[in-house]
Amino acid sequence: xxxxxxxxxxxxxxxxxxxxxxxxxxxxxxxxxxxxxxxxxxxxxxxxxxxxxxxxxxxxxxxxxxxxxxxxxxxxxxxxxxxxxxxxxxxxxxxxxxxxxxxxxxxxxxxxxxxxxxxxxxxxxxxxxxxxxxxxxxxxxxxxxxxxxxxxxx
Amino acid sequence: xxxxxxxxxxxxxxxxxxxxxxxxxxxxxxxxxxxxxxxxxxxxxxxxxxxxxxxxxxxxxxxxxxxxxxxxxxxxxxxxxxxxxxxxxxxxxxxxxxxxxxxxxxxxxxxxxxxxxxxxxxxxxxxxxxxxxxxxxxxxxxxxxxxxxxxxxxxxxxxxxxxxxxxxxxxxxxxxxxxxxxxxxxxxxxxxxxxxxxxxxxxxxxxxxxxxxxxxxxxxxxxxxxxxxxxxxxxxxxxxxxxxxxxxxxxxxxxxxxxxxxxxxxxxxxxxxxxxxxxxxxxxxxxxxxxxxxxxxxxxxxxxxxxxxxxxxxxxxxxxxxxxxxxxxxxxxxxxxxxxxxxxxxxxxxxxxxxxxxxxxxxxxxxxxxxxxxxxxxxxxxxxxxxxxxxxxxxxxxxxxxxxxxxxxxxxxxxxxxxxxxxxxxxxxxxxxxxxxxxxxxxxxxxxxxxxxxxxxxxxxxxxxxxxxxxxxxxxxxxxxxxxxxxxxxxxxxxxxxxxxxxxxxxxxxxxxxxxxxxxxxxxxxxxxxxxxxxxxxxxxxxxxxxxxxxxxxxxxxxxxxxxxxxxxxxxxxxxxxxxxxxxxxxxxxxxxxxxxxxxxxxxxxxxxxxxxxxxxxxxxxxxxxxxxxxxxxxxxxxxxxxxxxxxxxxxxxxxxxxxxxxxxxxxxxxxxxxxxxxxxxxxxxxxxxxxxxxxxxxxxxxxxxxxxxxxxxxxxxxxxxxxxxxxxxxxxxxxxxxxxxxxxxxxxxxxxx
Numbered sequence: 001x002x003x004x005x006x007x008x009x010x011x012x013x014x015x016x017x018x019x020x021x022x023x024x025x026x027x028x029x030x031x032x033x034x035x036x037x038x039x040x041x042x043x044x045x046x047x048x049x050x051x052x053x054x055x056x057x058x059x060x061x062x063x064x065x066x067x068x069x070x071x072x073x074x075x076x077x078x079x080x081x082x083x084x085x086x087x088x089x090x091x092x093x094x095x096x097x098x099x100x101x102x103x104x105x106x107x108x109x110x111x112x113x114x115x116x117x118x119x120x121x122x123x124x125x126x127x128x129x130x131x132x133x134x135x136x137x138x139x140x141x142x143x144x145x146x147x148x149x150x151x152x153x154x
Numbered sequence: 155x156x157x158x159x160x161x162x163x164x165x166x167x168x169x170x171x172x173x174x175x176x177x178x179x180x181x182x183x184x185x186x187x188x189x190x191x192x193x194x195x196x197x198x199x200x201x202x203x204x205x206x207x208x209x210x211x212x213x214x215x216x217x218x219x220x221x222x223x224x225x226x227x228x229x230x231x232x233x234x235x236x237x238x239x240x241x242x243x244x245x246x247x248x249x250x251x252x253x254x255x256x257x258x259x260x261x262x263x264x265x266x267x268x269x270x271x272x273x274x275x276x277x278x279x280x281x282x283x284x285x286x287x288x289x290x291x292x293x294x295x296x297x298x299x300x301x302x303x304x305x306x307x308x309x310x311x312x313x314x315x316x317x318x319x320x321x322x323x324x325x326x327x328x329x330x331x332x333x334x335x336x337x338x339x340x341x342x343x344x345x346x347x348x349x350x351x352x353x354x355x356x357x358x359x360x361x362x363x364x365x366x367x368x369x370x371x372x373x374x375x376x377x378x379x380x381x382x383x384x385x386x387x388x389x390x391x392x393x394x395x396x397x398x399x400x401x402x403x404x405x406x407x408x409x410x411x412x413x414x415x416x417x418x419x420x421x422x423x424x425x426x427x428x429x430x431x432x433x434x435x436x437x438x439x440x441x442x443x444x445x446x447x448x449x450x451x452x453x454x455x456x457x458x459x460x461x462x463x464x465x466x467x468x469x470x471x472x473x474x475x476x477x478x479x480x481x482x483x484x485x486x487x488x489x490x491x492x493x494x495x496x497x498x499x500x501x502x503x504x505x506x507x508x509x510x511x512x513x514x515x516x517x518x519x520x521x522x523x524x525x526x527x528x529x530x531x532x533x534x535x536x537x538x539x540x541x542x543x544x545x546x547x548x549x550x551x552x553x554x555x556x557x558x559x560x561x562x563x564x565x566x567x568x569x570x571x572x573x574x575x576x577x578x579x580x581x582x583x584x585x586x587x588x589x590x591x592x593x594x595x596x597x598x599x600x601x602x603x604x605x606x607x608x609x610x611x612x613x614x615x616x617x618x619x620x621x622x623x624x625x626x627x628x629x630x631x632x633x634x635x636x637x638x639x640x641x642x643x644x645x646x647x648x649x650x651x652x653x654x655x656x657x658x659x660x661x662x663x664x665x666x667x668x669x670x671x672x673x674x675x676x677x678x679x680x681x682x683x684x685x686x687x688x689x690x691x692x693x694x695x696x697x698x699x700x701x702x703x704x705x706x707x708x709x710x711x712x713x714x715x716x717x718x719x720x721x722x723x724x725x726x727x728x729x730x731x732x733x734x735x736x737x738x739x740x741x742x743x744x745x746x747x748x749x750x751x752x753x754x755x756x757x758x759x760x761x762x763x764x765x766x767x768x769x770x771x772x773x774x775x776x777x778x779x780x781x782x783x784x785x786x787x788x789x790x791x792x793x794x795x796x797x798x799x800x801x802x803x804x805x806x807x808x809x810x811x812x813x814x815x816x817x818x819x820x821x822x823x824x825x826x827x828x829x830x831x832x833x834x835x836x837x838x839x840x841x842x843x844x845x846x847x848x849x850x851x852x853x854x855x856x857x858x859x860x861x862x863x864x865x866x867x868x869x870x871x872x873x874x875x876x877x878x879x880x881x882x883x884x885x886x887x888x889x890x891x892x893x894x895x896x897x898x899x900x901x902x903x904x905x906x907x908x
Contacts, residue, residue, distance in 0.1 A: 035254065035255070035256075035257050035260055036255070036260055037260065037263075037264060050395075062351070063351060063353060064351050064352070064353035064354070067353070067354070067356065070389065073359070074359040074398075077358050077359055120255045120260070120263075121239070121254070121255070122217075122218070122228075122230040122238070122239040123218070123230070125217075144232070144237050145237075
């Protein structure tokens, strides 16, 4: 009985400590009614100099087309993305995501970038660039090419 | 096997093939339009540096310059005035128009790839591509069989219009269809990751050592060294961002270029694998492939036609088969089992005509009181216990191959045993336009001989369901069975008419082979007929007074006491008001005896059988006519009509000049008026006996010259003579490397043989 209690206490402590350093961020993105097939989308976090901090989400499964997400590729440099990718996002669709972001990046001059690319159409690197701040949360921004609105929830 | 595969793959997929072809056709317009309308930049005319410089003069905030595979130059830009992508003129760098694929194009592309059904659709499309490949291969096998072997692969197709369309269009587009379906399968395989992805090499973005300000693009040596036509995509560095550099992809590789020094920071060539897979997808899309794209478009256009004609062919067969199936069940009850039957009929048929004839023949035998068993040749059994007669009737497919319902016969019949006294008869159906026209029947006969079965009659060949030869075969069979068989030979109605003998001329009494030229005029309907009326076993149309006929057609006359008509070649046409035939009296000949016994004024009934194949060709620059005996009659008729004075050469063989030289006066008249250019005669009972074949051999040189020059050959006479003529001509033509069958196929060798 004691051991179980001990384990529970330790688990709770880990949970709490985790909560102290990172938090779950909800993101919502909806696409415009553009003329074309599904869009490849990369959402990633950079510092003020544009250096990659964390890739938050990649949609579009074919590696050979991911090079069209140019700024993300460039920021990644030699870091190969090995996380899961979703299917490409079609026009007029929306997508909700939950990502875990370290607390230290919030309100600390870090930026969320979104690159998009659609077949037979021009690439849109850094179509959306928004600062990751408590003030900016829940405020929708739109992109120049394919993104109708993007917002995050802290 | 090929046929089964072809039919059952094609039927369910036809609609999908049509949909894919139509969407492919729409998609192919784009590369064609781009290639035709895009301003052309020649190799060596401009470098990427010059191009980039021109573009920068016209655009602020250039992000990217791209050259599509079709040769369009596109600029993406983002500045205060706007944001977008334009097509530019690569010479001036000026905007032509904003660039965007049409909604129709995007829709069609998506449809062509996946029927708008996502991954399920992609699988479906891949399946259709696989089916199309299988159809092409099985279709090629069928076509080779149908045309009679590889060496005839370039011959014109024969058959109904839909069969012709289907074969000809498939043949024309075969290469493109094969390429399209194979490349489609390759593309699908990469989509589903069954093939390794062939991406361009990935190079890490370089780190600049010295962050100096950018120099003008035109001064950058790496960009100067690349021809503008080699460009795939050039990405510009971000303004005011000193870390960023140019990235350039060309047809041969990609790399990064320092904006200050203009030197390559890093570069790598495309792998061969990448270039090959780019080429494969270009073969499929036609992008940047010039004329090939037009072939792709035309093929997409013909595929629906091929599909539809294929379905029509199938549907026709189905309808025929259904009609025949009904007839079958109605009559089947009269048949007995294989072991009870005294007469066994086995038929090998590709279409249904042979089978139909076999059925009619079986019905006639049943009507005459026989126990008959009828089946496909493939259903041959090991033994027929009570059989007294076995009839094997078969058509031939292609170059001597078995028709589908006899494909297993030769194998199965090896085990066949028949009662000792049983007689076998082989009947071969075919079309003498083909070289091996009763080839399979001959193989069946060889097997019959090999097994030591007794033959009732030698194998009989029937050319294009020729009524005369069928009638004579039935006559012989009737005699052998000692039964009178009554068959409806042809569903076509015939129109009997009455005619009266007007004049007759006799020849050949002296050589014991009396020949008469008989001229009939329209009969008086009240006069009594000397031969039986044609109302019992033929479908009759109304009685007519005077029929239409041409020289070379046949007149059918039924002698008293016989059930079958005999046919004579006509030497006159209807407009002359006289029907002229030439009849040699055969020993014990029922009909020739009857005709020779006619007196002026006697009335008989007759009907016309058209034979349009036996005519001088309108375009022939010369006609070589070869005949013997009464075979002269139609030839003389053609000569009489030769008002255009086309050079006609007549070779004729008779017995004795003074006795049976028919039409002597007419021929000298024709020579005088140039309707006949040359007359060569051979008499077998003269002082210097000669046959018509000897004349041919004597004139070999002239003949081969005329034949090579485009002359047509017409042969009329007995079977024996025709065979001799064929052998002699083959010998003469051998050195020119052509044969009589070649001429026959080209329609330049026609015969009327009895």
